[in-house]
Amino acid sequence: MTGRIRRDPRAERSRCLVPGGERPRLARDGNVAGMVVSRRPREATVRRIETPAFWVAAVVEAVDGGLDRWGRQLVGAARMLAGTDGGVVLIGLGDVAGNAAGEAGADRVLTVGGTDDPEAVPGVLMDLLGPFAPRHVLFAESRVGGDFARRVAARSGWPIQPGVEALNVRQGIRPCRGGRYERVAAVARVVTLPCDRVAPYAGEAREGRMLEAGPPPASPSARPVGGVVLGPVARAPAGAVPLSEAPFVVSAGQGVTDFETFHALARALGATEGASRVVCDAGLMPRAAQVGASGTVLDARCYLAFGIAGAPQHLQGLGKVEHVVAVNTDLHAAIIARAGLSIVADAQAVMPALLALLREEGA
Amino acid sequence: MRWLVLAEMACAGAAVALVWMVLLARWLKGRPVGRSWLAGLVLVPRRYLVDVHHVVARRPRNARMHALAAGGLLGGSLALLLGVLPGMPPVPGFIIRIVAIVFFVPGAWGALIDRARRRPHTPSQLSGGAFVWLPVALLAWCVGNVVVALSVSDTGLHAAGLAGLALALAGGVALLVAVGRGPMRHGLAGIAWLTGHTRPGRFARAGLLRPFDTALWPLDLVHERLGVLTPRDFTRPELASFDACIQCGRCEEACPAFAAGQRLNPKALIQGLSGAMRERPAPYAGSPAPHAPAMPGGGGMDAEIVGQVLAPDTLWACTTCRACVEECPMLIEHVDAVIALRRGQTLMKGAVPAGAEQVLRASREQAEPGGRALDARTDGIAALDVPVLAPGEETDILLWLGEGAYDLRYGRSLRALVTLMRKAGLRFATLGADEVDCGDVARRLGDEATFQALARDAIGVLGTRRFGRIVTADPHAFHVLKNEYPALGGTWVVEHHTTLLDELVRDGRLVLAQRDGPAVAYHDPCYLGRYNGVIDAPRRLLDAACRTRVEVERHGMRSMCCGGGGGSPASDVDAVTRIPDLRMEQVRQSGASIVAVACPGCTAMLEGVTGERPEVKDVAELVLEAVVP
Amino acid sequence: MRSIVLLSGGIDPLSGRPAPPQGEIAAIGLARSIGGAAEGLHAGGPSPALRLAAAHGLARVDCLDGGGNAVEALATYLATYLGADPPDLVLAGRQARGGEDSGMLPYLLAERLGWPLLAGVIAVGAAADGWLSVMIGLPQGARQEARVRLPCILVAHDAAPAPPFIFDRARRAELRVVPVAGPAPVAAEGAAEGDDRPYRARPRLIGASARTGAGQVLDHPDIAEAATVLRDHLRALGVLGPSRGASPDA
Known part of the structure; x- marks a missing residue:
């Protein structure tokens, strides 16, 4: 085995096609291969950098003790901006394991516990970042990341480039003026990135050395904080979540006739109820439950469809759903082509079976 | 006896006049319309006998019943009054009384026909309640007066005559109640409504049996109150029109929303509006709007109509198809009432259904009710390469694409039309990305402000191009461009594509070969x-x-x-x-x-x-x- | 309680026509839900979009017209112009639409005024002892209670209930021009480097986001087996909690 990375033309070509299809991917910037997460096994070697010429920081929310897709993209963007001479420091909000961070492209890792006071954030982050004097600080343009980035930028006076949709070493491009224009500018000190805009790092693993944060310096300029007190987070009970925000939706179509069982199953699954247009038209489910172009467009993680064929208008309502599960008698129904798991069976039979299974477990 | 009959007739006349005054005073609380009522009054007989009859006569039995009952009642009463006038010589007096009998007998027959309509059961489109005993009252008045007419003599009182008089009086009192609060109100209100009808263009004119006056009139957006919130916001004739409703239920039979079980029954709607004028409305004994929640009703001239007499859904169920208007024998303008109420809800309260709110917002902010990009409108016909008319340019036919152009299915129809126009060798063009929505949906949803803004844009765009006529495949755009833009300063020749194709076939520019195929x-x-x-x-x-x-x-x-x-x-x-x-x-x-x-x-x-x-x-x-x- | 809603006078991204951003409409909704007086405030001249925003429930919009730094002008206005009756609350949308659109203005203003700021506010509760209780909207329907010291700046969640558009309010709204003096205008965010060019939509990374294409298909399986597969699949996706009983595969 040599250190040189061998090219695999077959894999490269398959990466240029849509998954499982013959059709080439749409790739307007021509950078096809770089956009795809490489699944090749990592080399055992680890790249270390002791004294980088400069630092680039990525502030990342830890999800379940690791990095999610967005987090890896942020570190990847930082790695790209750091180039060969720079170093990447990952500031983890919550615990991030060093090797995971290193695989994602981080040279150093610092973690801070979750903070209850957003007012204190800029002080805490700037104390952490201070020793590195980072050339760029990257945040996710998420609810938390976007808020923290703006707090830091407002406190520090650093220029900020929020919501960058295309990023390279020379420039960042972000929409402005109502999204009708885009502004092309040199990469600013603070940058926030929406999800799926920059590829995660696919190169040789970096060191990901865990650092201990030094004692917070008693900065005399620190503002008195304590203007905000956060309370507990309340997960919405499944029934009370608006359909458009619900994480898990179970939906009934024409193939469902026993709505008692359907309601009971939705309760047992802890899912929010949805329905197809035909069912709502027939008055079997309230109009507010209608999923589709003329009803609600979902933002769920999972959509479980009972007896729904999947008319185009209905599938439009699933735009953002990550996982579709279908139970339908028709093998050729459109929804089966969209589903990650399809069960070709009578929904009326599957529903009580699943309900019994769940009840058995719960007992 | 003669004097008693005279007193009976005089009392009846005075009471009817009094009732009319009370009704008029209520209608006059509405908004004035600035038209001469005298000129309208002159037209009433013609409007009754031609236009109203035209609708009533679609059901001959009803026309017959109406002619007998109304003619008998009015003619007989008038003749009897003449026949007993003091100073009337005996012989002509006798003849006139015979004439009265000749009227009253068919009147009684008419009453019987009316009664028969509700035998054995009142059909669902007809109302019960006061309508059930109305024919009895009518019968009592007619029969009683026949007896009276037979027994009037110059001297003395006959037992039979007195009994007839009592019967007639009982019927008369009942009829008066019906005139004031019941079914017979339509007679008096109908005269007022036909006098001041809000769409004078609807009525038959010389050489034109079916003129069309269907455009909504523009609203002055600086008016203090926009649209209708309380009965007082309706115009005076409109208030009379609600009282003119005879509850025949023809609108209910024709209404698509009612048939689909939506919360709209045009008859109940008009009756509700009639009741809205009164603190204590007369009970309504017809079919309600399906599945509508119970409303308190009444409220008076200054109470909000929606919420008091109408459920909000009732307003939004209307498709503005005018089927009810087409069927209404009293020529009531249901759709105008719905639009006036929607204007109040939309412009003054912002109380529109969620889906409609989205459509209105897109119309306002994107000039397109579906929120789609204006330059995507021509995508469906892009392959056919139809020229786009730039400002200052000229063509024969301007093809207005409308909202349907965004629809994939409808694109096929548009492409067929464009292909046919090409085959006929026509010179035509579209407005491309400069075509904004015509504002039809916004206007029907009561958002007159957005409609007028869109209309101003559209008229501005059309004004900078030169063309012979506008052709569109969208009847809604056709109606708005042809009939509703003139009031806002845009007048063009506008045709529907079927009219154009018909012309091309007639002129031989398109030759068709009849095809065998399914029906x-x-x-x-x-x-x-x-x-x-x-x-x-x-x-x-x-x-x-x-x-x-x-x-x-x-x-x-x-x-x-x-x-x-x-x-x-x-x-x-x-x-x-x-x-x-x-x-x-x-x-x-x-x-x-x-x-x-x-x-x-x-x-x-x-x-x-x-x-x-x-x-x-x-x-x-x-x-x-x-x-x- | 006096609330001020910051308005940007936005445009619609698709048509370029005047249109208030959803976040500002939500902010007006929050201001109205508190009760008391709510007014609009805009750094710039009067524009049609302000009237459209006012249609959602503002009787007056003050327009700070003139040169100078927007944050300075707003801060000066809030501190001095309203001197006798200062606002308790300043509300803003998440992001303006039609200018820099960076979402920085409320943060800079909070920094300048020294007021606490809270973002993602989806509902406002009662005020007591100089503190206001609010509800923060988290993804997928979760909510978090919070209290914030008054006076403060709140950034509304886009999903906060939006008050209806009422044309009658739009036509009656008073757009009051308040002249402000200052040096040549500079952007609120300080540096606005770079070149503007028409927006070009860039596809998001493919393969990274939503999954499409047929997956596993079970054709007419045994019903009990189907139920088990279904349960295990849902559990693997993490949408179904672990079983409460003893699970053999746990």
Whole structure:
């Protein structure tokens, strides 16, 4: 085995096609291969950098003790901006394991516990970042990341480039003026990135050395904080979540006739109820439950469809759903082509079976 | 005896006059309309005998009943009064009294016919309550007065005469109650309504049996109160029109929303509005709006109508198809009332259904009710390379694409039309990305402000181009451009595509070869047929293109809506069934395998019917199939 | 309680026509839900979009017209112009639409005024002892209670209930021009480097986001087996909690 990375033309070509299809991917910037997460096994070697010429920081929310897709993209963007001479420091909000961070492209890792006071954030982050004097600080343009980035930028006076949709070493491009224009500018000190805009790092693993944060310096300029007190987070009970925000939706179509069982199953699954247009038209489910172009467009993680064929208008309502599960008698129904798991069976039979299974477990 | 009869007649006359005064005083609380009532009053007999009769006579038995009962009652009473006038010589007096009897007897017959309509059960479209005892009162008045007329002599009192007089009096009192609060009110209110009718253009004129006056009138957006919130906001004639409703239920039978089980019954709507004027309205004994929650009703001239007498859904269920208006023998303008109320809700309260709110916001902010990019409108016909008319340029025909152009299915119809226009060698162009929405949906949803803003934009764009005429395949755009823009300063020759194609076939510029095929039924779009009377051109085209054409039972001016008008799909109120399903069933009943349409709205609604059904094709598509190359 | 809603006078991204951003409409909704007086405030001249925003429930919009730094002008206005009756609350949308659109203005203003700021506010509760209780909207329907010291700046969640558009309010709204003096205008965010060019939509990374294409298909399986597969699949996706009983595969 040599250190040189061998090219695999077959894999490269398959990466240029849509998954499982013959059709080439749409790739307007021509950078096809770089956009795809490489699944090749990592080399055992680890790249270390002791004294980088400069630092680039990525502030990342830890999800379940690791990095999610967005987090890896942020570190990847930082790695790209750091180039060969720079170093990447990952500031983890919550615990991030060093090797995971290193695989994602981080040279150093610092973690801070979750903070209850957003007012204190800029002080805490700037104390952490201070020793590195980072050339760029990257945040996710998420609810938390976007808020923290703006707090830091407002406190520090650093220029900020929020919501960058295309990023390279020379420039960042972000929409402005109502999204009708885009502004092309040199990469600013603070940058926030929406999800799926920059590829995660696919190169040789970096060191990901865990650092201990030094004692917070008693900065005399620190503002008195304590203007905000956060309370507990309340997960919405499944029934009370608006359909458009619900994480898990179970939906009934024409193939469902026993709505008692359907309601009971939705309760047992802890899912929010949805329905197809035909069912709502027939008055079997309230109009507010209608999923589709003329009803609600979902933002769920999972959509479980009972007896729904999947008319185009209905599938439009699933735009953002990550996982579709279908139970339908028709093998050729459109929804089966969209589903990650399809069960070709009578929904009326599957529903009580699943309900019994769940009840058995719960007992 | 003579004096007693005289007193009876005088009292009846005075009481009717008094009741009328009370009613008039109430109607006069509405907004004035700045038209001469005297000029209107002169027209009333003609309007009654020609226009009202035209509608009533569609059901001959009702016309007969009406002529007998009304004629007998009025003629008999008048003759009896004349016959007992003091100083009337005996012989002519006797003859006149005989004449009175000749009137009263048919009057009684009319009463019996009326009674028979509710035997053994009151049909669902008719009202019960006071309507059940009205014929009895009428009968009592007629029979009593016949006895009276027979027994009047110059001297003395006869027992029979007194009994007749008592009977007539009892009937008379009951009739008076009916005039003030019951069914007979329509007589007095009808005169007032026909005097000041808000659409004088509807009435027959010399050489024009069916003129059309269907455009909504523009609202002055600086007016203190926009639209209608309380009864006082209606115009005076409109208030009279609500009292003129005779509850015959023909509107209810014609209403597509009612048929689909939506919360609208045009008859209950008008009765509700009539009741809204009064603190304590007379009880309503007809069918209610289906599934509508119980409303307190009444409220008086200054109480809010929506919430007090109408459920909000009632307003938003209306498809503005004018089927009710077409059927109304009192020529009441239901759709105008609905739009006036919607204007109040939309402009003054912002209380519109969620779906409609979205459509209105997109109309306001994107100039397109579906929120789509204006430059994507021509995507469907992009392959045909239709020229785009730039400012200052000139062409023969401007093709207005409308909202349907965004729809994939309707793109096929538009492409058929463009291909036919090409074949005929016409010079035409579109406005490209400069075409904004015509504002139809915004206006029907009561958002007059957005409509006027869109209309200003559209008129501005059209004003900078030169063209012979505008042709559009969208009857809604056709109606708005042709009939509603003139009031805002935009007047052009506007034609529907079926009219243009008909002209091309007649002139021989398109030659059609009749094709054998399954039976075709034509579904009239409301805004083409009922609103504008274009019902023959599409039929001529279909006859030229298809061997077998059948008619759906409801067709032409009395066709049934597809459910797509008036912003109804956007409002999406609860229903039991869907209107297009009902319409498709009617098409199926006619035996047709193809339903020919001429409107993007109808295409979308009828294509949305699931299961086995006749195929939906635009007239242009059928003509293209038959055209000789 | 006096609330001020910051308005940007936005445009619609698709058509370029005047249109208030959803976040500002939500902010007006929050201001109205508190009760008391709510007014609009805009750094710049009067524009049609302000009237459209006012249609959602503002009787007056003050327009700070003139040169100078927007944050300075707003801060000066809030501190001095309203001197006798200062606002308790300043509300803003998440992001303006039609200018820099960076979402920085409320943060800079909070920094300048020294007021606490809270973002993602989806509902406002009662005020007591100088503190206001609010509800923060988290993804997928979760909510978090919070209290914030008054006076403060709140950034509304886009999903906060939006008050209806009422044309009658739009036509009656008073757009009051308040002249402000200052040096040549500079952007609120300080540096606005770079070149503007028409927006070009860039596809998001493919393969990274939503999954499409047929997956596993079970054709007419045994019903009990189907139920088990279904349960395990849902559990693997993490949408179904672990079983409460003893699970063999746990």
